[in-house]
Amino acid sequence: MSNDDLLWYANLANSIAISSALVASFWLWRLTLKQEAGIDHPHLRRLAGRLQFTFMALAAGATFALWQYSLAATKEADARIVEAGSTAGKALKEAGDANERAAVAEKQAAEFSLIIERLRQGRMLSDGAKIFVSQACARFPGINFDLAANPGDQESRDFMISLANILVESGWSAKTYSGNTIKYGLTNGIQFGEVTVSGLVFLIHKSNENDFRPAAEALRDALNQFGIKARIAVEDWRKLQQGGSDLSTDVLHIHVGKDTI
CATH class of the missing domain: 1.20.58 (Methane Monooxygenase Hydroxylase; Chain G, domain 1)
Known part of the structure; x- marks a missing residue:
């Protein structure tokens, strides 16, 4: 109850x-x-x-x-x-x-x-994005750079060419790729090489880190604004005369690998 x-x-x-x-x-x-x-x-x-x-x-x-x-x-x-x-x-x-x-x-x-x-579309930058990246890099005029792309990957080559044009317009100076690889014509006698990497890598020799890192960081941060990831690698490879690589230590190497999103 x-x-x-x-x-x-x-x-x-x-x-x-x-x-x-x-x-x-x-x-x-x-x-x-x-x-x-x-x-x-x-x-x-x-x-x-x-x-x-x-x-x-x-x-x-x-x-x-x-x-x-x-x-x-x-x-x-x-x-x-x-x-x-x-x-x-x-x-x-x-x-x-x-x-x-x-x-x-x-x-x-x-x-x-x-x-x-x-x-489906690959790494592409709109006209406004290209201007933004160019202005970010223009704060570091005269930077010497070379380029290499993933062999056999058309998207990597297309983005590399687009990026090269932006950097040249911002006042950077393109050089023929110094590494011992197959080279292909780019523009104005400049040639790019082949490299197998993942994503977009800015390679700097340790001896010139102070000269190239600020410019590389500006480029990386500008691209990140539009969803394009990039990373900076600082290495201390030996020169060819020392039994090392023929890769130049005096330029900023831009290696364009397959898109990692």
Whole structure:
């Protein structure tokens, strides 16, 4: 039996006891009036008094029970409210989590679409982007650079040629690639070489790091603005006379490998 049922029964018992006590009181009052009039019924008066006391005691007990059950019902209602709030909070959290997962999935789908589009088109710069990159590099005029691209990868060659034109327009000086590789004509007698790398790499000899790193960082950061990733590599290779490489130490080597996105 629930607290609500007990509360209802206690309220009913209280009402009956109070009503009965009132009836007994009224009967006792009538008998008292008859006694004053000379018509005495002592047994009935005693019975009415006992009934009055009994029903008043029952009413007091029912009132106490009613109070107790009211407290219990209040606590039960409070517990239900807390449980409902907890359930609602959990539902809101689950809804928020679902929305967050949907947003993440939507973002991933958009990123995947961009990757597919990038793979289809290759590394391309708009006219505005070319001007931005050129202006960033123009702060370091006279930088000597050479170029090499991934063999057999047309996208690498196309981007290398586009990048070479931007750098020349910014005031940099293109040189024929110095490494011992097959070389191909580029423009104005300049030749580019072949190199197998991943992504876009700016190679600097350690002896000239101070001369080339600021310009390489400016170029890298400008390209990053348009989603084209590049990294700077500083190495200390030996010159050919020392039994090392014929790769020049006096230029910034721009190696264009396959697009890594």
